[in-house]
Amino acid sequence: MDREAVRRILGACEAALEAEGPVDLHRLGFWRAVEAVKRHPDWLDEFARRIASIDRRAFQRQVWIRLPLTPGLSLLAAGAGVGAGLVVGAFGVPAPARGVLLLAGAGALLATTHDLAHYLVGRAVGIGFTDLYVLKPLRPQPGIKVDYESYLRAPPMARAWMHASGALVTKLIPFLVIPVALAARAPRWTVAVLLALGVVQILTDLLLSTRSSDWKRVRRELRHARRQARRPERRDARHRARRPEHRP
Incomplete structure (x- = not known):
């Protein structure tokens, strides 16, 4: 998974969290994106805070x-x-x-x-x-x-x-x-x-x-x-x- 794919997945997760109703981060590919970022530590500055925000918002919902x-x-x-x-x-x-x-x-x-x-x-x-x-x-x-x-x-x-x-x-x-x-x-x-x-x-x-x-x-x-x-x-x-x- 490349950087652009991670950006698309995180964007889809953020959009889903803006809407009402349950959000399935697994189905949206969120955890695959997280694993990709772990494999590329040089991506952390771009994605770490964004991932944490999505994770926290989903956690607070469920x-x-x-x-x-x-x-x-x-x-x-x-x-x-x-x-x-x-x-x-x-x-x-x-x-x-x-x-x-x-x-x-x-x-x-x-x-x-x-x-x-x-x-x-x-x-x-x-x-x-x-x-x-x-x-x-x-x-x-x-x-x-x-x-x-x-x-x-x-x-x-x-x-x-x-x-x-x-x-x-x-x-x-x-x-x-x-x-x-x-x-x-x-x-x-x-x-x-x-x-x-x-x-x-x-x-x-x-x-x-x-x-x-x-x-x-x-x-x-x-x-x-x-x-x-x-x-x-x-x-x-x-x-x-x-x-x-x-x-x-």
Whole structure:
């Protein structure tokens, strides 16, 4: 896809967003244009801000609940604090209640740390964020919205780490709570449930998430990273091919 094709697609998306009604960016070719811009970092100055504007307008149309970033992060941090408190509190309750507290704490940590990890790693690599949101009533899991201009300007490996961070943290949570359960002498079923939860999450990622969600995005950005890494090699090869042969 060349620059002119990207301009046409972005223009069509902007026109669709000016009209009333739903907008299908995928059908309009928006994400193909985004991938083309990622493959050509020298196009970012022309297209990055425009892409971010289209992405944000479409996001605001389709999202069910949206919170400004600071209040949203505060809620997640409070939820993570409650989860950690429940886990630690298992040491101070009678044995039958320990398992319940540990599982409730693990659940709270799973629900809140995913997006916190995205945020912390993203900010560390220069990616900004704009909102916390819930996309649909039937999918109440919170999400965090990237600022797409900063996302595009970040190196692809940085984007990959940002996407991977949330998935990695949620996979670790059950296994981190297991030693606490053992130290607190929680009922054996508590450890069994935590272990099963951790294994199911890993299997789900292996079987499904590589084709959707975070791991799909990780694979996509790793492809861009490999492509960019090969680009200097290709330039060097072309340069050597053009260099006239030296004859003594």
